[in-house]
Amino acid sequence: MKATVSAEVVVLLAGLLFALGIVGVIIRKNIIFMLLSVEIMLNASGLAFVAAGSRWGQPDGQVMFVFILAMAAAEVSIGLALILQIYHQHKSLDIDNLKEMNG
Amino acid sequence: MDKYLWLIPALPLGGFLILALAGKRLSRSSVAIVGAGSICLSALITFVIGGVFLAGMPPNAVYTQTLWTWFEVGAFSAKITLSLDVLSLVFVFVITFIGALIHIYSTAFMEADRDYARFFASMNLFVFSMLVLVLADNLLLMYLGWEGVGLCSYLLIGFWYEQQANGNAARKAFTVTRIGDAAMAIGLFMIFQQAGTLVISDIGASAGAIWQPNSTVVTVTALLLLAGGVGKSAQLPLQTWLPDAMAGPSPVSALIHAATMVTAGVYLVARMHAIFALSETARLVITVIGAATLLLAGLTALTQYDIKRVLAYSTISQIGYMFLALGVGAWTAAIFHFMVHAFFKALLFLAAGAIIESLHHEHNMFKMGGLKDKMPVVFWTFLVGALSLAAVPLISAGFYSKDQILWYSWTANGGSPVLWMVALSGALITAAYTTRMMILTFWGEAHTPVGHLPGRRMTMPLVVLAVFSVFAGFIELPHNFGHFTLFSDLLRPVLPETVMRADIPSEWLFQLLAALATLGGVFLGYHYYYQQPSRVESLRRNAMLAGLHRFWFSGWGFEALYDRVLVKPFIFISKINKSDVTDRLYTGIAAATGEMYKLLSRTQSGSLRWYIMGLVVGAILILGIQIML
Numbered sequence: 242m243k244a245t246v247s248a249e250v251v252v253l254l255a256g257l258l259f260a261l262g263i264v265g266v267i268i269r270k271n272i273i274f275m276l277l278s279v280e281i282m283l284n285a286s287g288l289a290f291v292a293a294g295s296r297w298g299q300p301d302g303q304v305m306f307v308f309i310l311a312m313a314a315a316e317v318s319i320g321l322a323l324i325l326q327i328y329h330q331h332k333s334l335d336i337d338n339l340k341e342m343n344g
Numbered sequence: 345m346d347k348y349l350w351l352i353p354a355l356p357l358g359g360f361l362i363l364a365l366a367g368k369r370l371s372r373s374s375v376a377i378v379g380a381g382s383i384c385l386s387a388l389i390t391f392v393i394g395g396v397f398l399a400g401m402p403p404n405a406v407y408t409q410t411l412w413t414w415f416e417v418g419a420f421s422a423k424i425t426l427s428l429d430v431l432s433l434v435f436v437f438v439i440t441f442i443g444a445l446i447h448i449y450s451t452a453f454m455e456a457d458r459d460y461a462r463f464f465a466s467m468n469l470f471v472f473s474m475l476v477l478v479l480a481d482n483l484l485l486m487y488l489g490w491e492g493v494g495l496c497s498y499l500l501i502g503f504w505y506e507q508q509a510n511g512n513a514a515r516k517a518f519t520v521t522r523i524g525d526a527a528m529a530i531g532l533f534m535i536f537q538q539a540g541t542l543v544i545s546d547i548g549a550s551a552g553a554i555w556q557p558n559s560t561v562v563t564v565t566a567l568l569l570l571a572g573g574v575g576k577s578a579q580l581p582l583q584t585w586l587p588d589a590m591a592g593p594s595p596v597s598a599l600i601h602a603a604t605m606v607t608a609g610v611y612l613v614a615r616m617h618a619i620f621a622l623s624e625t626a627r628l629v630i631t632v633i634g635a636a637t638l639l640l641a642g643l644t645a646l647t648q649y650d651i652k653r654v655l656a657y658s659t660i661s662q663i664g665y666m667f668l669a670l671g672v673g674a675w676t677a678a679i680f681h682f683m684v685h686a687f688f689k690a691l692l693f694l695a696a697g698a699i700i701e702s703l704h705h706e707h708n709m710f711k712m713g714g715l716k717d718k719m720p721v722v723f724w725t726f727l728v729g730a731l732s733l734a735a736v737p738l739i740s741a742g743f744y745s746k747d748q749i750l751w752y753s754w755t756a757n758g759g760s761p762v763l764w765m766v767a768l769s770g771a772l773i774t775a776a777y778t779t780r781m782m783i784l785t786f787w788g789e790a791h792t793p794v795g796h797l798p799g800r801r802m803t804m805p806l807v808v809l810a811v812f813s814v815f816a817g818f819i820e821l822p823h824n825f826g827h828f829t830l831f832s833d834l835l836r837p838v839l840p841e842t843v844m845r846a847d848i849p850s851e852w853l854f855q856l857l858a859a860l861a862t863l864g865g866v867f868l869g870y871h872y873y874y875q876q877p878s879r880v881e882s883l884r885r886n887a888m889l890a891g892l893h894r895f896w897f898s899g900w901g902f903e904a905l906y907d908r909v910l911v912k913p914f915i916f917i918s919k920i921n922k923s924d925v926t927d928r929l930y931t932g933i934a935a936a937t938g939e940m941y942k943l944l945s946r947t948q949s950g951s952l953r954w955y956i957m958g959l960v961v962g963a964i965l966i967l968g969i970q971i972m973l
Contacts, residue, residue, distance in 0.1 A: 263956075263960055266953075266956050267953055267956055267957055267960070268953075336951075336952055336953060337951065337953075339950070339952065340949065340950040340951050341950060
């Protein structure tokens with residue numbers, strides 16, 4: 242049998258995941274975990290797109306999700322490269338060590 | 345020939361541009377060649393154009409050349425148009441010819457100065473502006489030249505700017521003439537408002553149709569124009585700047601403050617005679633100003649001891665004669681006296697400059713003395729100039745021009761016996777102070793050793809000017825002998841004929857009295873300063889006379905009066921508002937912006953997590969507001 246999940250529940254799940262991601266970005270000190278949290282936020286928004294697409298029977302939601310996936314791939318590759326550079330220069334992954342870039 | 349008219353002002357302008365832009369890189373001799381050469385060429389072109397103009401007078405007696413349109417606003421268009429008629433020709437001739445001589449003199453006089461190029465650049469710019477002033481066909485272009493000569497006068501009075509006093513004198517000259525210039529600008533606005541044009545020939549042609557004779561409007565317009573002339577020509581009550589202007593180098597005093605710029609007021613009144621002819625009040629004011637100035641400045645000159653200040657007050661006094669002539673309606677007599685005065689006064693200033701330089705910058709006449717045999721060329725040329733200034737009968741040009749003014753001051757329509765008396769006593773005073781100056785400078789014991797003598801480049805202009813100071817008078821002889829009126833016949837197309845009164849006394853008597861006044865003045869000077877110098881001392885011991893001497897010496901207290909009435913209150917007011925109230929508002933805004941910037945820059949902490957926090961809080965706030973509303 243087909244288990245039907247209502248769109249509201251999925252959007253709620255997406256919202257929860259997004260909030261989780263934000264909290265993760267804010268409270269985490271380790272850059273890798275911050276990147277992870279950003280990924281969670283991206284996927285939360287992708288989930289919301291898919292839910293909305295199925296709710297109105299439109300393909301656009303899934304198209305958008307493919308876009309988000311592609312962008313996330315690019316973002317992760319750049320992000321990881323930057324993290325590597327930061328680790329090389331500061332010998333640490335603590336975001337608070339990068340405060341000197343103020344002004 | 346009229347298509348070459350632009351060359352006359354263009355050459356000095358070119359000289360100015362070369363010297364101003366590349367003067368530092370040029371050698372001294374090339375600076376002299378460019379600076380003096382441009383004016384000499386301009387003078388040559390003036391001779392050629394003037395000769396052709398006078399030989400074959402065009403039908404309307406004027407050459408015009410429109411170069412380009414300056415600007416257009418609605419129906420009004422200001423054009424850069426040069427126009428040469430006989431009146432401008434006289435002025436252009438004096439400016440370029442005397443200017444060229446003075447430039448040649450300056451090449452030697454300023455030789456040791458380190459700002460050689462700056463001097464010639466300013467002088468060339470002055471000649472250019474003065475030529476624009478007299479060649480302009482509309483009042484707007486004329487005003488451009490008018491302001492240009494004011495600027496150059498300022499630059500050249502303050503030429504030796506290291507000394508505070510020179511800078512002050514320059515600023516004083518600029519500020520005082522500005523009062524007149526502002527009045528003149530308002531006068532131009534009024535003319536434009538009523539006539540709808542600023543082209544001089546159009547105003548002249550339609551003046552009678554636009555203005556009612558003796559109406560208030562035309563009187564006010566004429567008086568505003570006159571105020572401009574009074575400021576530039578150092579007449580009462582704006583005369584205080586000219587004696588101080590002697591702070592400039594002597595060639596500057598000769599060119600600007602004797603021969604050309606200070607007579608711009610005479611030119612303005614003569615040029616706008618159509619307006620002045622309509623207002624009896626304005627003409628009366630000119631007459632009174634001229635008569636009062638010539639007397640007052642003459643008496644002041646009698647007491648000065650600085651040779652250049654004597655000459656400065658004498659200039660003021662002689663321009664007073666010109667204004668008197670203009671006021672009584674003797675237009676050509678005023679222009680004739682202008683030309684003759686330009687020759688002998690430039691000569692006197694240049695000779696005085698040569699003396700001052702030879703005596704190591706000694707200005708005090710009482711410290712000169714005995715120069716008769718030591719500087720023969722300067723002595724003889726100075727003597728010729730002095731004869732002309734004192735208007736010694738028959739042999740000097742000054743006699744012919746001044747005698748004409750004396751004659752008209754009684755017999756012209758606007759003249760009266762009182763004016764004639766004033767002018768006659770002025771002639772006596774002129775002769776007296778001229779004799780005093782001659783005797784103190786050239787006779788008696790030498791008080792200061794003579795340094796190097798002036799060279800050929802300095803004496804040649806003196807000799808040429810001396811020749812003109814004698815022979816320039818013969819182009820216009822009195823009506824009763826010779827009756828040779830070349831000069832006034834030439835000016836006939838431009839200036840109206842002098843209207844005479846019905847009952848004219850014999851002219852012989854007037855000439856005799858004028859000659860007697862001159863000789864009397866010479867005798868007074870001779871008696872008090874040569875025969876019995878001790879009598880001057882005894883006169884000075886008299887308390888009342890000593891007080892009078894002090895009063896005259898200070899220029900009749902005008903300096904002190906203006907200082908008390910205008911300068912002191914102005915400084916007082918500016919002191920009250922030292923920290924500019926209106927400025928506070930703007931500095932306040934600037935300070936508040938600075939504080940806010942400091943506050944905001946605190947948020948740039950560099951902590952990424954705080955930034956994200958800010959983003960989140962901001963997003964929640966905006967979302968919240970949207971949901972709420």
